[in-house]
Amino acid sequence: MIYREAGEFKASYREDMAILPIRQDRWFMWALMAVAFLVIPSIASEYWLGTIMLPFLILALAALGLNVLTGYAGQLSLGTGGFMATGAFAAYKLATAFPELHIIVVILLAGLITAGVGILFGIPSLRIKGFYLAVATLASQFFLIWMFNKFGWFTNYSSSGVISAPPMTAFGDFFVTGPHATPVAKYLFALTLVVFFAMMTKNLVRSNIGREWMAVRDMDIAAEIIGIKMLPTKLKAFAYSSFLCGIAGALWAFVHTGSVEPLAFDVNRSFQILFMIIIGGLGSIMGAFLGSAFIVLLPILLTNAPHLFGLNIPVDIISHIEFMVFGALILFFLIVEPHGLARLWQITKEKLRLWPFPY
Amino acid sequence: MKLTKMKTTIIAAAVIAGSLAGAATAFAADSQFIGSLVYRTGPYAPGGIPWADGFADYINLLNERDGGINGVRLDLEECDTAYNTDKGVECYERLKNNGATGMPAVMPLSTGITYALLDRVVADKIPLITSGYGRADAADGRIFPYVFVPPATYWGGADIAINYIATQEGGYGKLKGKKIALVYHDSAYGKEPINTLQALADQHGFKLSKFPVPHPGLEQKATWLKIGRQLRPDYVLMWGWGVMNATAIKEAAAVGFPREKFIGVWWSGNDADMIPAGKAAVGYKSLQFNGVGSDFGVHKQIKKELYDKGKGSAKSAGNTGEVAYNRGLQSALILTEALRAAMNQYGNKPVTGEQVAWALDRLSITEERLKEIGADGLFDPIELSCVDHLGKGRAKVTQWDGKQWETISDWIEPNSEMLRAMYEASAAQYAKEKGIMPRPCG
Numbered sequence: 091m092i093y094r095e096a097g098e099f100k101a102s103y104r105e106d107m108a109i110l111p112i113r114q115d116r117w118f119m120w121a122l123m124a125v126a127f128l129v130i131p132s133i134a135s136e137y138w139l140g141t142i143m144l145p146f147l148i149l150a151l152a153a154l155g156l157n158v159l160t161g162y163a164g165q166l167s168l169g170t171g172g173f174m175a176t177g178a179f180a181a182y183k184l185a186t187a188f189p190e191l192h193i194i195v196v197i198l199l200a201g202l203i204t205a206g207v208g209i210l211f212g213i214p215s216l217r218i219k220g221f222y223l224a225v226a227t228l229a230s231q232f233f234l235i236w237m238f239n240k241f242g243w244f245t246n247y248s249s250s251g252v253i254s255a256p257p258m259t260a261f262g263d264f265f266v267t268g269p270h271a272t273p274v275a276k277y278l279f280a281l282t283l284v285v286f287f288a289m290m291t292k293n294l295v296r297s298n299i300g301r302e303w304m305a306v307r308d309m310d311i312a313a314e315i316i317g318i319k320m321l322p323t324k325l326k327a328f329a330y331s332s333f334l335c336g337i338a339g340a341l342w343a344f345v346h347t348g349s350v351e352p353l354a355f356d357v358n359r360s361f362q363i364l365f366m367i368i369i370g371g372l373g374s375i376m377g378a379f380l381g382s383a384f385i386v387l388l389p390i391l392l393t394n395a396p397h398l399f400g401l402n403i404p405v406d407i408i409s410h411i412e413f414m415v416f417g418a419l420i421l422f423f424l425i426v427e428p429h430g431l432a433r434l435w436q437i438t439k440e441k442l443r444l445w446p447f448p449y
Numbered sequence: 450m451k452l453t454k455m456k457t458t459i460i461a462a463a464v465i466a467g468s469l470a471g472a473a474t475a476f477a478a479d480s481q482f483i484g485s486l487v488y489r490t491g492p493y494a495p496g497g498i499p500w501a502d503g504f505a506d507y508i509n510l511l512n513e514r515d516g517g518i519n520g521v522r523l524d525l526e527e528c529d530t531a532y533n534t535d536k537g538v539e540c541y542e543r544l545k546n547n548g549a550t551g552m553p554a555v556m557p558l559s560t561g562i563t564y565a566l567l568d569r570v571v572a573d574k575i576p577l578i579t580s581g582y583g584r585a586d587a588a589d590g591r592i593f594p595y596v597f598v599p600p601a602t603y604w605g606g607a608d609i610a611i612n613y614i615a616t617q618e619g620g621y622g623k624l625k626g627k628k629i630a631l632v633y634h635d636s637a638y639g640k641e642p643i644n645t646l647q648a649l650a651d652q653h654g655f656k657l658s659k660f661p662v663p664h665p666g667l668e669q670k671a672t673w674l675k676i677g678r679q680l681r682p683d684y685v686l687m688w689g690w691g692v693m694n695a696t697a698i699k700e701a702a703a704v705g706f707p708r709e710k711f712i713g714v715w716w717s718g719n720d721a722d723m724i725p726a727g728k729a730a731v732g733y734k735s736l737q738f739n740g741v742g743s744d745f746g747v748h749k750q751i752k753k754e755l756y757d758k759g760k761g762s763a764k765s766a767g768n769t770g771e772v773a774y775n776r777g778l779q780s781a782l783i784l785t786e787a788l789r790a791a792m793n794q795y796g797n798k799p800v801t802g803e804q805v806a807w808a809l810d811r812l813s814i815t816e817e818r819l820k821e822i823g824a825d826g827l828f829d830p831i832e833l834s835c836v837d838h839l840g841k842g843r844a845k846v847t848q849w850d851g852k853q854w855e856t857i858s859d860w861i862e863p864n865s866e867m868l869r870a871m872y873e874a875s876a877a878q879y880a881k882e883k884g885i886m887p888r889p890c891g
Contacts, residue, residue, distance in 0.1 A: 348568035406489035
């Protein structure tokens, strides 16, 4: 009824090929942006901004990175945590060695360094595929964390091996890291970066590079026969994916926690991100966000739920209930829609076009 | 059909949204809120449960026996972190504004969560009390105004362990040429003692060999073959955690390394870690920053006021003497004594984190006060100041006899002069990186 494109005519290729060809979708997106940039910062409490929205955004960025590699280019990776750690440690080294650098520059450079590391660990992908590649990337996960633990240079010889972000401003007095940064400032900073990179990724996967990735994912031999070069295509996917993961890692260490030890990026983090894209939807930008929301927000909601209903349950039982309900929900969603939440979103949109008179 | 389905969905959504909005939690305005970050679940729960029980029992004892502190009832809320840093940060943020005045202090009970909260507590003005874990250099209160580390630090622990070895060998002079190995959890926590041990090795001429064990520490065969067959050190120190402890002790037994020469830090000295190692653990030694057993006045009162009335947190009064339980008691004691001091200064009503930080800056838990509480011999007196956020930092050595810990030394005092210089140097480095101006003291 409301969501219908009848009467919208595309007069040019440009309009026809727009990211959001339907007017209602564009309105929805603008409304979403307005809510994210204006409404949430003004009404959400510190707890919501700092503890729920910030990790959600940063992990969504990491999931976006992994989705490029696994969802679009079809290269299964378990090294996300290692790449996030690389981003975090690179940002720390840059920020402490060159204190005059702007935080955006630090974060982008950290992303580029991670991209380099990603290319290095992507080289084996030319020869090994599928589960074997997952194991090879798992090795990168363990190697990188071991390296940051082993060599004191990465932590400026801190006795505990923990890195801690210096206070930095985005502009003027607008602190985004350190103890004087407000949750609103951190949230807006992370949101701006995440929206920017989500847009960039969306455009990238619609370009020839993205189409090459998808061709490789769907059938690598066929892709090679039609003239797609395997090595550069796969390495581009590794580079861009690691770039995003590195930025997510730098944001996690600098903007979210402020201080971080390598264990914060252990293999559990890699699995967490992998589950996000599986539940959210492989090969979908929306899926990265939905998956991150599911994995980050749902456990928090579940632990808070008994309290909200005024039930006085011991904390250990709440924790166990959370595990069980969360596990059951994952199973439920994957049975109902094996292609992830993004597919459910798409089905909802299709149904909505016919609502309320389905045929 | 479809319409009814959608209606149900909408109603369900409305119900959830309504309950979310309407769930303002009721707190009595005249009671003091206490938030406690515990891990009753997860891989380290066997060590976390007794701690949480000890903490809760002491708070409940004050409520039952005295009606709280200075007439202000204590309102304890636990949050389960499962020893997971992400969850711990969420718990902290959720609890920090509860009650009339917010959380008066936070005890995260995990090195990872401690690091994640370092910036946040400065912004929120909530003291962070890390008893026997966390950043050792936070002993410098000028650079860490909101972090407190009584009763002991890892660096102090390392020094105490070497001090004890020296006494066993007949003086520091005898350490020359000795071989000491350190088996440690390869994380921020396990790496803390290395610098101190290295400095001591250079000073006294013993040889330090380091053996990192990757998390979680179940695979130590190669490590112990090397220790037991090749290196054959005179002593082994351990900075282990969770399942790593029992595994190390069993491997030490397998290669025939004498358990009497195997000394763990306090986190390698939980009852829960010794029992799985069985007979292999007999003779193993561990540092403790608290006394062991349940023969103290405070335990008797807890039994009388709580367990005899069915209000205890642990399964039975028999569980109240565990090392981890006593640590929980000690943390609760430090917090409540600080609350009492803050109330004496600012009036008998709920106090804020800033007021508690003021009290912690001059916290004094004397021998006499410990006697009144019934905890003399159980805990060491603590005196803090604006500059010194640690106190004496003493610890005891205990030995496992197969069933329980036996205290085998008096309080050992670390070399405060050397350590103080190290704390200040490390804190200064942190201040430089973070752009912190040391606050004036005195």
